[in-house]
Amino acid sequence: MAYLLQQLLTDSAARAPERPAVAVGERSLSYHELDRLSNQVARALVAQGVAPGDRVGILAPKSAAAVVAVYGALKAGACYVPLDPKSPAPRLTAIMADSGIAVVLADQATAGQAVGLADSVPQLRAVVVTGPHWGRAAAAGPESEPGPRDPVVVPWDAVLAEPDEAVADGQAIDADLAYILYTSGSTGTPKGVMISHRASLTFVEWAASCTGLTEQDRVCSPAPLHFDLSVFDVFASCQATACMAVVPEMTAMFPARLAQWIERDRISVWYSVPSVLTMLVTYGNLRGFDLSGLRTIIFAGEVFPAKHLNGLMAELPHARFLNWYGPTETNVCTWYEVPAGTTGLTAPVPIGRACANTDAFAVTDAGGRVSKPGDEGELYVRGSGLMRGYWGDPAKTGRMLVGNPFQSAHDELAYRTGDLVTLDDEGNFVFLGRRDGMVKTRGYRVELGEVETALYGHPAVREAVVLPVPDELLGSRLRAFISAEGELTREEVLDHCRRRLPAYMVPDVVEFCAALPRTSTGKIDRALLAGT
Secondary structure, three states: OOOOHHHHHHHHHHHOOOOEEEEEOOEEEEHHHHHHHHHHHHHHHHHOOOOOOOEEEEEOOOOHHHHHHHHHHHHOOOEEEEEOOOOOHHHHHHHHHHHOOOEEEEOOOOHHHHHOOOOOOOOOOEEEEOOOOOOOOOOOOOOOOOOOOOOEEEOHHHHHOOOOOOOOOOOOOOOOEEEEEEEOOOOOOOEEEEEEHHHHHHHHHHHHHHHOOOOOOEEEOOOOOOOOOHHHHHHHHHHOOOEEEOOOHHHHOOHHHHHHHHHHOOOOEEEEOHHHHHHHHHHOOHHHOOOOOOOEEEEOOOOOOHHHHHHHHHHOOOOEEEEEEOOHHHOOOEEEEOOOOOOOOOOOOOOEEEOOOEEEEEEOOOOOEOOOOOOOEEEEEEEOOOOOEEOOOHHHHHHHEEEOOOOOOOOOEEEEEEEEEEEOOOOOEEEEEEHHHEEEEOOEEEEHHHHHHHHHOOOOEEEEEEEEEEEOOOEEEEEEEEEEOOOOOHHHHHHHHHOOOOHHHOOOEEEEOOOOOEOOOOOEOHHHHHOO
C-alpha cells in the first residue's frame, strides 16, 4: 500500500509498464518511461545537493516534462513547490525566498527564466532541465559566460546520463511534506500551504474511488501545477493507472477548439473551475461534437451559476456531474453529485457531505453545531487531509488550525474555512458565502453571493461579480461588474434586481465588461476588479 505519492508511480509502472501515463497530442509517456525518467531526475537533484525535506521549485507549464519533474522531486525526498512561469518576477522571487528554494526544475523554454531569477534569489544554486520537450522551444539562456552568482545549469542530456534505478526512500514517512502551494494572501503576500503525503493521498484515494477511475480512462484538468485541482489528474490518474491528458495551452483558450480536442483525445473524466465549463457550454458548439465518451464532469473552485450548469447538463445528459468543495488547506473535503436528469436549477447546487476519512461540521456564532435547515455557521473540517500549516507562519497557522470545539477528551485540530453554510432537507451543506464576503450596507447585512445569484437570473447576463466599495455614510456601496450577451442597459439590470431583491441589496453601480478578468487558475480576478 502506497504511503508516499511517488509510490503510486512505482506501483503502476510495475503493474502496467506499457500503459500510457501522460499524453500530449499524439505522443505519450508510458508508466515505465515516466518511472525511469523521474528516477534520473531524482538522481540529478541529489547530485546537486538536494536532501530529504528540501524544497525544489518547478518552473514549467503543465506538460510531460513537468510531470517528470514532479515525480523526480518527490523521489529525491524533496517537497516540490510549483512556480507559475506567467507570474511576475517579484512574486516568483518572493516565493523562492520564503520557501528557501535552492534548486529549480525547469523545461527547455523556462530554464533561461529560472537562471534570470538568480540575482534576486541568492540561494539559487542549480537549475535542472527536464524533458521530454515535445513542442517546446529551446531554453533562452544567457549567451555570455556564466557570472559568479549564476546557478549551475544541468542540461537534459546530463540528466539522461544518470542511472535510472530508483533512489532509496530512506526514512521518508507519510507525514513528510509532499508539496507547498502558494495562494494569494489577504495582505498581498503569498502564503505557502504545506501538504503532506498523507493529506494528499487521503484525497487521491477517495477521488479515484469516487470517480471510478480505471486504466481505460483519459483524465484531464486544465489547472496549472500551482493550483490544487492539478493534484487530481497528476496523482489520481496514476493511482488508477489511467492516462493523464495535457490540454494544449492555446486550445484551452478557445471553447470550440477545446470541445474538438475533448472529442479527439477521447477525454472521459474532466475536472476544472466552472468558468471553463461556462465558456465551453456558451461558445463551444457542443452539439457539433461527439462527447459521448465524457462520462464524468467535476467542477470546483468557485460557484457554478445555475443557468450555465443547466445548459451543460442539457447538452451532456449522459454524464455524471460532481461538485467538489474544499480550500487548498483541506484538499477536497465535501462533495455532491447532481442527480441525473436535473433541470431548471435556480440556485447553485449544494456542496454536499464530507468525503471519506474526513469530517465537516458547522459552528454557529453562539458556538453550537449547525444541525438543521435554517441554522447558519462557519464550516470546520477535520481529518487526515488537512494541511500541516502555512510555511514559516506559525501565527497564521494557529489562527486557522484550531482545537475541535466539540472534542474535549484529547487534542484534535480542525480547519476553519471561513465559509458560511447551512443544511438542506437532505442533510447536505449549502454554501452561503464567505464570512469575509458579508458586508454591511445601510445598516443591513448583505451576502454578495446572493446579489450575484440574482444577477445571473437575467437571461442576458453571462458573468457577474459584486464587490463592496467603502462608504462613510452607507458602510458599503455595492458595485456590480457584468459581462452580457447582446445589448443590456444599466436600467434593465437594476429593474431585474428590484424585482428579486430588497432595495438595500440592489447594486449602486453597474459596470459592463466584454469579459471579466481571470487569475492564472481560471477564476474571476476579483482583486483586479476591485482595483479598477
